[in-house]
Amino acid sequence: MPESNMRLVDNLLGRHGLIALFVARFVPGVRSLVPMVMGIRLHQVQRFHYFAWCSATLWIALLAGVGFVLPSLPDTVSRVATMVLMAAPVVTLCVAIITFITWRLRRVISGYRNSLKKS
Numbered sequence: 001m002p003e004s005n006m007r008l009v010d011n012l013l014g015r016h017g018l019i020a021l022f023v024a025r026f027v028p029g030v031r032s033l034v035p036m037v038m039g040i041r042l043h044q045v046q047r048f049h050y051f052a053w054c055s056a057t058l059w060i061a062l063l064a065g066v067g068f069v070l071p072s073l074p075d076t077v078s079r080v081a082t083m084v085l086m087a088a089p090v091v092t093l094c095v096a097i098i099t100f101i102t103w104r105l106r107r108v109i110s111g112y113r114n115s116l117k118k119s
Helices: 003-016 019-024 033-041 045-072 075-118
Strands: none
Touching: 003 019, 019 033, 019 045, 033 045, 045 075
């Protein structure tokens, strides 16, 4: 893993602590990477395990609950829920792309402002 990614994880840990691990469980794509990298970088192993287990348990309960309730819903509601669940990855991807573009633009603008201040 590149050192820049490890620094990013260190910054994430410094800013948000183990709550970032808990929230990462619910973000597609990040779900599998953040716990692994945080587990490598953390020194408080017991707290890491606690948050990892809590977030995993909640995630599994959420998925099992949706899977259990979905077939018992009325047909029209079940269809709408299925469409929403199918659209969720696309919406998540769009949000991720917009977030990345916004982050990148802020970084570029910040660098431009800093260069103007120095001149």
